[in-house]
Every structure is written in structure tokens, then in C-alpha cells.
Amino acid sequence: MTHTQKRIIVNNIVMMLSTLSAIIGIGFLFWILGVLILNGVDALSWNIFSQEGAPPGYEESGLKHALIGQLMIVGVATFFGVPLGILAGTYLSEYGQQSKLAETIRDISDIMMSAPSIVIGAFVYAVVVAPMGHFSGWAGSIALTIIMLPIILRTTDDMLQLVPSTLREAAFALGAPKYKVIMQVVYRGAKAGILTGILLGVARVAGETAPLLFTSFNDNFLNTNMNEPMASLTVTMFNYATSPYEDWQKLGWAAAFILSMFILGLNILGRLFLLKKRGK
Amino acid sequence: MSILLLVAWIFTVLLQNSMESITALGFDFVTETKWAPNLEKFGALPAIYGSVLSTFIAMVLAVPLAIGVAIFLSELAPAKLKSPVGVSIELLAAIPSVIYGMWGLFYFVPIIRDHVGGIGISMLTAGIVLSIMILPFMAAVTRDAMNTTPDILKESAYALGGTKWDVIKDIIIPYAKAGIIGSFILALGRAIGETMAVTFVMGNVHNISLDITAPATSIPVTLANEFNEADSGLYYSSLFELSLLLLIISFTIISIAKFYFLRRKRIA
Numbered sequence: 001m002t003h004t005q006k007r008i009i010v011n012n013i014v015m016m017l018s019t020l021s022a023i024i025g026i027g028f029l030f031w032i033l034g035v036l037i038l039n040g041v042d043a044l045s046w047n048i049f050s051q052e053g054a055p056p057g058y059e060e061s062g063l064k065h066a067l068i069g070q071l072m073i074v075g076v077a078t079f080f081g082v083p084l085g086i087l088a089g090t091y092l093s094e095y096g097q098q099s100k101l102a103e104t105i106r107d108i109s110d111i112m113m114s115a116p117s118i119v120i121g122a123f124v125y126a127v128v129v130a131p132m133g134h135f136s137g138w139a140g141s142i143a144l145t146i147i148m149l150p151i152i153l154r155t156t157d158d159m160l161q162l163v164p165s166t167l168r169e170a171a172f173a174l175g176a177p178k179y180k181v182i183m184q185v186v187y188r189g190a191k192a193g194i195l196t197g198i199l200l201g202v203a204r205v206a207g208e209t210a211p212l213l214f215t216s217f218n219d220n221f222l223n224t225n226m227n228e229p230m231a232s233l234t235v236t237m238f239n240y241a242t243s244p245y246e247d248w249q250k251l252g253w254a255a256a257f258i259l260s261m262f263i264l265g266l267n268i269l270g271r272l273f274l275l276k277k278r279g280k
Numbered sequence: 281m282s283i284l285l286l287v288a289w290i291f292t293v294l295l296q297n298s299m300e301s302i303t304a305l306g307f308d309f310v311t312e313t314k315w316a317p318n319l320e321k322f323g324a325l326p327a328i329y330g331s332v333l334s335t336f337i338a339m340v341l342a343v344p345l346a347i348g349v350a351i352f353l354s355e356l357a358p359a360k361l362k363s364p365v366g367v368s369i370e371l372l373a374a375i376p377s378v379i380y381g382m383w384g385l386f387y388f389v390p391i392i393r394d395h396v397g398g399i400g401i402s403m404l405t406a407g408i409v410l411s412i413m414i415l416p417f418m419a420a421v422t423r424d425a426m427n428t429t430p431d432i433l434k435e436s437a438y439a440l441g442g443t444k445w446d447v448i449k450d451i452i453i454p455y456a457k458a459g460i461i462g463s464f465i466l467a468l469g470r471a472i473g474e475t476m477a478v479t480f481v482m483g484n485v486h487n488i489s490l491d492i493t494a495p496a497t498s499i500p501v502t503l504a505n506e507f508n509e510a511d512s513g514l515y516y517s518s519l520f521e522l523s524l525l526l527l528i529i530s531f532t533i534i535s536i537a538k539f540y541f542l543r544r545k546r547i548a
Contacts, residue, residue: 007443007446010443011445014445015444018348018352019348019356021344021347021349021352022348022349022351022352022353022356022365024345024348025345025349025415025419026349026365026368026369028412028415029368029415029416032372032375032379032380035383035386104284105283105284107538107539108287110534110538111531111538112287114470114530115473115527115530115531116472116473116475116530117473118473118475118500119290119294119527120290121503122503122519122520122523123293123294123523125507126293126296126520127289146286207374207375207379209376209377209475210475210500210504213504213507213508214508217508234376234378237378238381238479238480241382241386242385253382256379256382259376260376263374263375264375268371271367
């Protein structure tokens with residue numbers, strides 16, 4: 001066998017292996033998605049949205065309590081996390097720039113983005129839940145805010161840096177003070193990017209379960225008081241899925257389906273914004 | 281700014297809360313193999329062992345698959361397939377881990393039980409579910425790293441008569457090496473701190489066993505299962521020490537990935 005033939009054979013083997021692993025990997029992923037959609041659609045019914053939690057075996061049970069709890073916890077986290085993140089990102093890009101402090105903050109937030117979320121839960125437990133003496137929706141929101149913050153901070157920072165400095169200089173040349181330049185020129189240029197960052201940040205925390213386990217805890221009934229334990233889709237899903245009752249497991253699948261669709265929707269929306277911007 | 285203070289605060293609070301167990305148990309905490317809350321005995325070794333082994337299994341399975349998928353996406357796939365498959369892999373990376381865990385519990389545990397042995401809830405299952413969870417992330421980042429290779433380098437290699445594999449092995453992989461390794465370490469950091477995907481399928485049994493089909497535990501699994509049940513001060517503080525340990529481990533791993541392999545490209 002000549003050297004060339006050998007190389008071609010090796011090449012073909014590797015290409016086959018690579019395609020095979022791509023098929024295996026993608027196959028697994030579509031298997032999960034398929035299972036999710038099949039079970040989720042099967043479990044969906046009007047009751048899911050209109051009824052609260054019920055004991056197993058009870059016809060009229062739903063996820064209303066978890067849906068509302070989830071929206072409130074994530075909503076409050078977004079309410080605090082987004083402005084804080086944008087302000088911090090603005091500081092980094094417009095005021096801190098390449099200084100040592102700004103660079104350290106960037107590195108730390110990059111690391112925080114991948115820090116284990118359950119540890120954040122333990123932290124919030126120690127500083128919020130333990131002094132208050134009980135679990136609460138607030139605690140859950142605080143944990144999610146901490147997780148969301150670095151994501152929004154870094155995307156805002158990146159997006160603001162993409163705004164060409166000639167634009168800033170042009171505005172300065174017209175005599176605009178710095179805050180006006182930032183508000184009216186830089187933010188406008190980076191709007192789509194920042195929006196994408198927010199969407200991705202919300203999508204990320206909406207799927208978090210671990211930090212909620214011991215902060216917002218759970219509640220089987222509708223509760224809109226943030227000062228008390230609150231149900232969330234993710235924790236409810238965990239409890240129902242690990243229960244031995246078939247109808248609870250079914251509710252768990254419904255929760256999984258709703259949550260995934262919500263998160264995928266946010267992700268796709270975020271992508272569309274970026275695409276639209278690039279298209280211009 | 282505030283985020284620095286926040287990180288420092290997280291560390292101090294965890295440290296403060298784990299002081300009781302650090303003073304009471306000292307270094308025994310990480311060498312003791314018994315975890316028996318009723319006897320006030322707390323050894324973290326089984327949990328540490330479980331974290332390390334399940335992450336190791338996940339990496340062994342996911343690394344070759346991720347490289348395969350990345351090569352397929354960046355070099356092999358026809359243009360028509362590239363973007364839909366690529367986007368769907370990125371979207372799958374966004375699916376919350378609790379859903380991977382749920383899938384693992386209902387669909388994968390029975391397969392392991394029937395075909396490999398044990399009760400299905402095991403170290404092996406946890407490793408496999410973890411590997412599937414980190415696969416999309418790893419594949420996407422590896423593909424991005426491979427795509428940064430300038431076309432002109434690849435074209436010159438093809439012009440010299442290189443096969444696809446020659447180009448991948450001698451041009452693309454050396455060029456993208458730092459990015460690829462960095463993405464693996466980042467995935468490793470994620471896997472070791474992952475809670476929900478493994479809590480479903482691991483079993484929380486504090487036992488060091490060489491049999492990977494036996495139920496086991498890991499640091500995050502222990503935390504998720506026992507945090508709400510801890511009744512004594514020492515129990516609590518041991519759990520806090522566990523989370524401190526986990527935070528330090530993952531901080532170290534992620535920093536290594538960041539500082540050695542994924543140096544941020546500056547926008548000049």
C-alpha cells in the first residue's frame with residue numbers, strides 16, 4: 001500500500017467516526033427533545049393553567065400556583081438584576097475601560113457566570129433565609145438576581161464596546177456631557193445587543209432549580225405573597241417527577257414542557273434581534 | 281465594584297458558616313469516609329469521590345463526541361445542514377439541566393437497569409447524563425474555536441495535497457488548541473458543580489464503591505438532598521463547608537480555563 005493510499009484510508013476512517021459521533025450526539029439530543037414534546041403535549045390540558053396543586057389521584061390538579069410563582073420570582077429577579085447589570089456594564093465599558101479594576105471585575109464576572117448555582121443558594125440561605133427564619137419568594141428572587149447579574153453585566157459591557165468610538169467623539173465634539181453621550185448615543189447604538197443579553201439572562205435564570213430548593217422552597221397552593229415560601233415550575237417539576245404517583249409525574253412533564261418552550265422562545269427571540277441588527 | 285464585594289461576601293459567609301465544622305472536624309472532614317448525621321459524623325470523602333468520578337466519566341464520554349460533532353459541523357457538513365444543526369445544538373445548550381435530569385430518570389435509568397445492571401440509579405447513569413448535558417456546550421465552543429482558523433491556512437494545506445484529516449490534525453487542531461482545551465475545562469467546571477441533572481439519577485448514598493453501577497453521591501447532590509433536613513449546628517456547618525469546597529474547586533477550574541486558555545481577545 002502506498003503512503004497516499006494509507007493517508008486516504010485513514011482520512012476516510014476519521015471522517016466516518018466524526019460523522020458517526022455527530023449522529024450519536026445529535027441523536028441523543030433530539031431524543032430528549034422528542035421525549036419532552038411527546039410527554040409534554042400529552043400532559044397539557046386546560047386544567048394545568050386553571051387549577052392549583054392537588055393530592056395525587058385528584059382529577060382537577062394543575063400548575064397554576066407554580067406558573068404564577070415562577071413568573072413572580074423571575075419577574076422580581078429581572079426587575080433588580082437588569083438595571084443593576086446594565087449600570088455595572090456601562091461603568092465597565094464607559095468609565096472603567098481598560099483599568100486594572102475593570103479588568104478584574106470582568107474576570108470575576110466571567111468566573112461567576114459558571115459558578116455552581118447551588119452554592120449561591122447556600123449563600124442566600126445563610127444571609128436571607130436564616131435571619132428571617134423562613135423560606136420566602138424574596139430569597140429565591142435574590143438568588144436568581146445574583147446569578148443573572150454577571151450575564152447582563154458582561155453582555156452590556158461587550159455590546160457597548162462595539163459602539164465605534166468615533167460616534168462618541170462626534171457627540172463630545174458637539175459639546176455633550178458624558179452622561180448625555182452615553183444615554184443618547186451609546187445606548188442607542190447598542191440597544192439590540194443589550195436586549196439580547198437581557199433575554200438570555202432571563203432565560204438562564206428561569207431554568208435554575210438548585211438555588212431555589214432552599215430559598216423559595218415550594219408551596220402546593222397559589223400564593224402571591226413574596227414573603228412566604230413560593231412554588232416555582234422548576235422545583236415543582238423536581239418534586240413531582242421524583243414522586244411515585246403517575247399523575248404527578250405527568251404534571252412534571254407538563255411543567256418541563258412549558259418551561260422549555262418559554263426558554264427556547266426567549267433564546268430564539270434574542271437571536272432574531274441580533275440577526276435583525278446585523279441585517280441592517 | 282459591587283460584584284467584587286459580592287464574591288468576597290459569598291466566600292466570607294460560607295466560611296463563617298462552616299467554621300463550626302472546620303474547628304470540630306479539622307482535616308478529618310476530607311479524609312473521613314463515613315457520613316452519619318445521627319452519629320454527628322461527617323466525612324466528605326464519598327461526596328468528593330462521587331463528584332470527581334462522575335465528572336470524569338462525563339468527560340471521557342463527552343470529549344470525543346464533542347470533537348466529532350465539532351469536526352462534522354465545521355469541516356464536513358454540507359452548507360445546508362451546517363446552520364440548522366449548529367443552531368439546534370446551541371439551543372439545546374440552553375435547555376435547563378433539570379430537564380436532562382428528568383429525562384435521565386424516566387428514560388435512561390431503566391436502560392441502565394436492564395442492560396448494565398444494578399438498580400439503574402448509579403454513578404454511571406449520572407456520568408452519562410452529565411456528558412449529554414455538557415455535550416452541546418462543548419461542541420458549540422469547540423466548533424467556534426475551529427472556525428477561527430483562517431481559510432488561507434487551510435487552503436494552502438489542501439494545495440499541498442493534504443486530505444481533510446491531515447488538514448484537521450496538522451492545521452486546525454494546532455491552531456485552535458488553546459480554545460478547544462479551554463472549552464473542555466470550562467465544561468468540566470460546569471459538570472462538577474451541576475446539581476439538578478445528577479440529583480435525579482445518583483441516589484445520594486454516601487459510600488465509596490468501585491462499582492459504578494451502584495448508587496452514589498456527589499457534593500451538589502448531597503447539598504440538594506440534605507440542606508433542608510439538617511437539624512444540628514454541626515450538620516449545617518458541614519454542609520456549608522461542602523459548598524465552600526465546591527465553590528473553591530469550581531473557581532479554580534474555571535480560572536485555569538480562563539487565564540491559560542481563553543484569554544479574552546481585546547477589542548482594539
